[in-house]
Amino acid sequence: MYDYLTGILKEKKTNKIVLDVNGIGYTIFIPINFYNNLLEIDSHIKCFTFLVIKEDSHTLYGFSSKEERDLFEIMLSISGIGPKMALSLIGHLESNLQKAIYDKDINIISKVPGIGKKKAERLIIDLKDKLKTVDLSFKKEKNHIFDAVSALVNLGYNPIKAQKAIQKAIEENRDEKDVGKLISFALKNIPS
Numbered sequence: 001m002y003d004y005l006t007g008i009l010k011e012k013k014t015n016k017i018v019l020d021v022n023g024i025g026y027t028i029f030i031p032i033n034f035y036n037n038l039l040e041i042d043s044h045i046k047c048f049t050f051l052v053i054k055e056d057s058h059t060l061y062g063f064s065s066k067e068e069r070d071l072f073e074i075m076l077s078i079s080g081i082g083p084k085m086a087l088s089l090i091g092h093l094e095s096n097l098q099k100a101i102y103d104k105d106i107n108i109i110s111k112v113p114g115i116g117k118k119k120a121e122r123l124i125i126d127l128k129d130k131l132k133t134v135d136l137s138f139k140k141e142k143n144h145i146f147d148a149v150s151a152l153v154n155l156g157y158n159p160i161k162a163q164k165a166i167q168k169a170i171e172e173n174r175d176e177k178d179v180g181k182l183i184s185f186a187l188k189n190i191p192s
Contacts, residue, residue, distance in 0.1 A: 006046045012038050028062035031091030044153035052083055078126045088112055101127050148182040165190035
């Protein structure tokens with residue numbers, strides 16, 4: 001199992017990316033919300049992965065956070081939900097999924113492509129207890145960190161140094177969410 005892959009984004013489509021990791025191109029299927037937040041081609045990204053092994057294929061699925069990946073794994077444990085449907089649910093509902101499940105909101109869940117009212121009802125029953133173990137407030141809060149690190153890497157800084165500099169900037173300015181300001185703080189601390 002791969003926990004995550006870090007590399008250069010070489011290709012992106014709405015449902016998959018190609019990530020170059022030390023000269024090897026990995027095809028990784030992704031949810032639409034991850035695609036919408038991707039940077040430009042040739043930018044440095046980190047992708048949390050889940051490997052699905054079947055008789056005739058090994059398929060990598062990628063996510064912008066560990067929490068999304070954990071949610072994907074939980075969904076796969078439910079009868080009738082395969083990887084494509086799980087990706088679709090994560091991509092379209094994001095952090096609203098937990099609220100929709102707890103509120104028993106069949107209408108919101110059934111708006112996801114491939115999910116009808118009966119499937120939505122079944123999902124609510126099957127997911128209600130399982131979702132208690134996953135923190136789904138993940139999405140919006142960590143994008144600024146990812147964006148700031150990626151910007152420094154695109155400016156030519158070493159990814160590890162960039163990540164450490166952004167982490168230090170966050171520690172010194174805990175409430176700062178503005179990417180530009182985080183980069184400014186980090187540039188003061190990053191070694192050349």
